[in-house]
Amino acid sequence: MATPEAFGALRPVCVQLTRAQSLENVARLRARLAGVSAPALQDLQEYVLFPLRFALKVPGPKQERLVQSVVQCISSVLAATRVKKPELLQELFSELCTCLSPPSSSSKPAWLSEELKLAVIQALHTLMHSAYGDVILSLYQPSTLPLLGFAVSLLLGLAEQEKAKQIKISALKCLQVLVLQCDCQEHRHLHEDEAQQCGDLFASFLPGISITLSRVITGDIKQGHKTTVSAIRLFYLTVGFVMADAQLARIPKNKEKLPVEQSRISELMVHRGPDWSKSTAEKLSLLLHKIVEFSSGHPHWKVRLEVVELVHHLLRSCGRALVASFSHLLKAAVGLVNDESSEVQSRCKEVLQGIAEQRIVAQNRALADVLSENLHSLATALPRLMNSQDDAGKVSTLSVLLGYLKLLGPKINLVLNSVSHLQRLSKALMQVLELDVADVKVVEDRRWGCQGACQPSGSLQCGLQKGRAQKKYFRFFTEERVFQLLQQICRVLGYYGNLYLLVDHFMGLYGESGAYRKQAAMVLNELVAGAAGVGVDVLQEREVPPAVDDLRGSIVSILDEYTDQANWYLITSIDTEDIPQEQPVQRPGLAARPGGACGSVLLPSPEPHVTTRALNSNIWQICIQLEGVGCFAAVLGKEFRLLLLSALYPVLEKAGDKTLLISETALGTLGDICEACSYDSLQCLINENSDYLVNGISLNLRQLAHQPRAAQVLDTMLRHSDASLLPLVEDVIQDVLSALDQSHSTQASTFLGVLHSVMAALGISMI
Numbered sequence: 218m219a220t221p222e223a224f225g226a227l228r229p230v231c232v233q234l235t236r237a238q239s240l241e242n243v244a245r246l247r248a249r250l251a252g253v254s255a256p257a258l259q260d261l262q263e264y265v266l267f268p269l270r271f272a273l274k275v276p277g278p279k280q281e282r283l284v285q286s287v288v289q290c291i292s293s294v295l296a297a298t299r300v301k302k303p304e305l306l307q308e309l310f311s312e313l314c315t316c317l318s319p320p321s322s323s324s325k326p327a328w329l330s331e332e333l334k335l336a337v338i339q340a341l342h343t344l345m346h347s348a349y350g351d352v353i354l355s356l357y358q359p360s361t362l363p364l365l366g367f368a369v370s371l372l373l374g375l376a377e378q379e380k381a382k383q384i385k386i387s388a389l390k391c392l393q394v395l396v397l398q399c400d401c402q403e404h405r406h407l408h409e410d411e412a413q414q415c416g417d418l419f420a421s422f423l424p425g426i427s428i429t430l431s432r433v434i435t436g437d438i439k440q441g442h443k444t445t446v447s448a449i450r451l452f453y454l455t456v457g458f459v460m461a462d463a464q465l466a467r468i469p470k471n472k473e474k475l476p477v478e479q480s481r482i483s484e485l486m487v488h489r490g491p492d493w494s495k496s497t498a499e500k501l502s503l504l505l506h507k508i509v510e511f512s513s514g515h516p517h518w519k520v521r522l523e524v525v526e527l528v529h530h531l532l533r534s535c536g537r538a539l540v541a542s543f544s545h546l547l548k549a550a551v552g553l554v555n556d557e558s559s560e561v562q563s564r565c566k567e568v569l570q571g572i573a574e575q576r577i578v579a580q581n582r583a584l585a586d587v588l589s590e591n592l593h594s595l596a597t598a599l600p601r602l603m604n605s606q607d608d609a610g611k612v613s614t615l616s617v618l619l620g621y622l623k624l625l626g627p628k629i630n631l632v633l634n635s636v637s638h639l640q641r642l643s644k645a646l647m648q649v650l651e652l653d654v655a656d657v658k659v660v661e662d663r664r665w666g667c668q669g670a671c672q673p674s675g676s677l678q679c680g681l682q683k684g685r686a687q688k689k690y691f692r693f694f695t696e697e698r699v700f701q702l703l704q705q706i707c708r709v710l711g712y713y714g715n716l717y718l719l720v721d722h723f724m725g726l727y728g729e730s731g732a733y734r735k736q737a738a739m740v741l742n743e744l745v746a747g748a749a750g751v752g753v754d755v756l757q758e759r760e761v762p763p764a765v766d767d768l769r770g771s772i773v774s775i776l777d778e779y780t781d782q783a784n785w786y787l788i789t790s791i792d793t794e795d796i797p798q799e800q801p802v803q804r805p806g807l808a809a810r811p812g813g814a815c816g817s818v819l820l821p822s823p824e825p826h827v828t829t830r831a832l833n834s835n836i837w838q839i840c841i842q843l844e845g846v847g848c849f850a851a852v853l854g855k856e857f858r859l860l861l862l863s864a865l866y867p868v869l870e871k872a873g874d875k876t877l878l879i880s881e882t883a884l885g886t887l888g889d890i891c892e893a894c895s896y897d898s899l900q901c902l903i904n905e906n907s908d909y910l911v912n913g914i915s916l917n918l919r920q921l922a923h924q925p926r927a928a929q930v931l932d933t934m935l936r937h938s939d940a941s942l943l944p945l946v947e948d949v950i951q952d953v954l955s956a957l958d959q960s961h962s963t964q965a966s967t968f969l970g971v972l973h974s975v976m977a978a979l980g981i982s983m984i
Contacts, residue, residue, distance in 0.1 A: 219254075219257060220257045220261065222257075223253045223254070223257035223261060224261060224264070226249055226252065226253070227246070227250070227253065227261060227264070227265060230242065230246045231246065231264065231265060231267070232268075233245070234246055234268040234269070234272065235267070238271075238275060238279075238287075239283065240282060240283055243286045243287055244286070246265075246268070246290060247290050247293065250290075250293065250294065255298070258298055259297075259299065262294065262298045262300075265294055266294060266305075266309075269290055269294075270308075270309070270312060272287045273312050273316065281329065281330055284333060285330070285333045285336045288313065288333070288336045288337055289336050289340070291309070291313075291340055292336070292339055292340040292344075295309075295340070295343045295344050296343050296347070299348075299349040300344065300347045300352060301349045301352060303352055303355030306352055306353070306355060306356060307355065307356060309344055310341070310344060310356060313341050313344065314364070314368050314371060316333070316337045317334065317337050317371045318371065331384060334375060335383060335387060338375070338384065338387045338388055338391050339387060339391075341368070341395075342387070342391045345391075345394045345399075346394070346399075346401075346403060346404075353404070353405075357415050357418055359482045362418060362421065362482055362485050363482075363485070365418065365422070366485075368395060369395065369425065369426065370425065372388045372389075372391055372392045373388075373425060373426065373429045373430075375388040376429070376444075376448070377429050377432060382444060385440065385444045385447075386444055386447050389433075389444070390447060392426075392451055393447075393451050393454065396422075396426075396451075396454070396455050396458065397415055397458075398451070398454035398458060412458075412464065413464055415458075416459050416489070417486060417487065417489065419455065419458060419459050420459050420493075421487050423455065423459050426451075426452075426455050427452060427455070427456060427500075427504055428504065430449075430451060430452040430455075431507055433448040434448045434449055434508050434511065434512060435507060435508065435511040435512075438516070442517035442519050442520050445517075445520050445523075446519050446523045449508070449523040450523060452508070452527070453527040453530045453531055454530070456501060456531065456535070457530050457531055457534035457535060460497070460498070460535040460538045461534050461535055462536065462538055464489070465494055465535075465537075465538055468488070468489045468490055469490075470491075471488075472486075472488035472490070494538055498538055498539055498540075498541055498542065499541065501539060501542060502539070502542040502545070505531075505539075505545050505546060506542075506545040508524075508527075509527070509528075509545050509546060509548075509549040510545070510549075512524045513549045518557075518558035518560060518561050521556060521561050522558070522560060522561050522564055524550075524553065525550060525564050525565045525568055526564075528547065528550040528568065529550075529568040529571070531546060532572060536584060537583070540584055540587060541587070543584060543587055544587050544590070547587075547588065547591070547620070550569060550620070551569065551616060551617050551619070551620020551621060551623075551624065552613055552616055552617045553565045554566060554616055554620055555612060555616045569623065569624065570756050570757075572624060573623065573624065573626055573755075573757035574757055585628045588621050588624055588628075589625070589631050589635075589638065592621045592622070592638065592642070593632075593637070593638050593641055593642075595614070595617060595618050595621070596618070596638075596642040596645045597641050597645070599614070599618070599645040599648075600648040600649060602614050603649050603694065604693055608694060608695065608696035608699060611694055611696070612699060612702065615699060615703065615706065616702060619702055619705055619706050619709065622709045622710065622713075623709060623755060623756045624756065625713070626713055626755070626756065626757045626759075627757075627759060629713040629714050630714060633710075633714050633718055633719065634715075634718075643722060643723065643740075646703070646706070646707070646736065646740055647726060647733045647736045647740075648693075649694075649703065650703060650736040650739055650740070651691065651693065652689060652690065652692065652837055653690040653691055654833040655829075655830060656690065656833065660789070660790065660829055660832045660876075686885075687844070687878060687881070687882055705753070705754060707739075707740050707744055707747060708743050708744070708746055708747030708751075708752060709747060709753060709754075709755060711744035711746065711747025711748040711753075712759060713759055714744075716744070716745075716748045716763055716767065716768070716771055717767075719744050720741065720744065720771045720775065723737045723740050723741050724741070724775065727741070727778065728778070734838055735837055735838050738779070738838065738842055739841055741775055742849075745768070745772060745775070745845075745849060745852055746848055746851075746852060748763050748771075748852075749763075749768060749852040750762065751848075751851065765853070765856060768852060768853065769853060769856060769859075769860075772849045772852070772860070775845065775849070776849065776860065776863065776864060777863075779842040779845060779846070780842075780863070780864070780867045784838070784842065785842070787835035787839060788831070788832060788835055789832055789835050789839070789874070789876045789879065790832060790875070790876065836876055836878055836879060839871065839879050840878055840879060840882040843879070843882045843885075843886045844882060844885075844886065846864055846868055846889075846890075847889030847890065850864075850886075850889050850890045850893035851889055851892075851893050853893065854894075855893070855894055855895060857890065857893050857894055858894050861894070862909060865902075865906055866910060866930060868883050868886050868890070869910070869933045870929055870933070871883035872887060872937075873929030873930065873932050873936075874929070887899055887937075890902065899937045899938075900938045907934070910930065910934060913930070914928075914930055914931050
């Protein structure tokens, strides 16, 4: 239908509606509009709107259904046309807002039907989308500030006070359009100056918007997740726009003076100078803390996902202006990285990855300082939290701690270089990683007789459990996921941190007290693995990985400490055969004399203070140190061959230990060494290194009073090799027979075990 024809069809109904405002006349107009083409309706837009606007302006009380029908008709006209005149936009905006306004004598919203409220909100939404090109900007001038403020207060009131979910959500979405943050792509992109001017205007509304939205977000959960999600999105979009670093950086120090005729408007305008920015950031920090604290634990995953988006948007837009708030925001983000929802997990990892890759923390010293302080506070509270929280709470707490370390990345040395920070963190790890050593089974499980004697060469790997760490039980947690997080924390520290500083510090704790020795050894093992980049999950690559020589230097110093007699030869059983009568049993936790602990019969302790807990503790310390040797081999690979001269003999010694847990762990370590050093089997490892092993056994057999385990090493070699080894150890076997003559009363069972292994090797060779 052409414009003249459309005018002829619409004129009678428009005239009739102007004369008599009734539901029937509005319905007739809507019916005629259905047959008018969009181009014709665009030409007749103001003519058609006139009777509808007139119906809203008529003085006196109006029937609600009539107002609703008129508003819906206006909305349908606007949906099909474009508003091209600034005056028309402002007038329609004002008239629609007036439909929601309370009587002049009341400060409360007018009592209106839900249908009418929804119709007006939708009409405002449509009006904002119908404004053509630059016309929309006419609504964002200092002169229109009162009108904008009026609309904002009306929509906030509906969002907060209405019970109907649809009205709350529609009001929030309309507000999002009003502050030029619509999700759709129809709107023209604002130029820098235009965005700056709009930011100045919206700054006047920021307190009211942020406070009201915080109440909506933390309101009754029965309002539904969609309302909460919409409110969170509007909050961070508005705050991110007004507090944007790019905008605040361009604000002049002094407030710009408006013309005299706009002096009253000038009083309403906010100057976003440094003082205002600082004050506003402090107040927003309180609101953000409240919002993320509530929303991070919301039962609906979409709300938690929106919290991640809030962190991402605010950190990207106003990382400098809101730096004080990121203590709360980053805690929320890193806490959600292990969320039960895969969508939240995935998005959270993306956001944290982006933060790390863009080096936002690395390039923002203030933000790095905030993270460091958060880390210090959490490390201080960690022992208490691990003692009081359930396993789910512990996983959440450790996820936050790990997240802080990952975000700090290369800046982690800011923490490590602070004595206070490092001590807090290390002591927290020492307390949290404390083992439960009450299980008597660890002490009771023994390797009896010639168990594991020589096997046929086809099954030489039987018993080698490569890379299998022994299951540990801890005082403060039982969940395996908690231990995995603690491992990652240590590895991330090793990956980014100064390895020499960390090794020196934890070696100090290792030697400081028997109470910390097992935990310190666990941490040292993980630090080295992390430094080598083994099994560590990070958000950003480090700048320079450590050189192999540096890794080897640290490993050598740790190995020297582990295999020192005071730490390697601990009492693990009370055994009459191996403890000479003239030497008393030493106190628990202290090194046994070199001749202690490897007999076959476990008897009650002759000393009341040598408890099962002390023996259990010593067994675990040796096992952790053995696991460390395997870890170091995996880290160095073939380079570890250079350390076999000092490391292999002690490990073989422990593989022959009568305590089952120790011998199993040692066999696992030997498997790790074989793989790392590219030996095909344990037999190859033993045979190719037999020269210095045999030399060590021979020397120690001559000092049997001080080195009673020499026979154990030979026994282990024979049990895991074959008859091809016999010519290499022929002289040593003669030494064993001589030693048996001299010590048959105290060492008989050990030497007979060695001879049994010799016979077994001979038997295999004859098969």
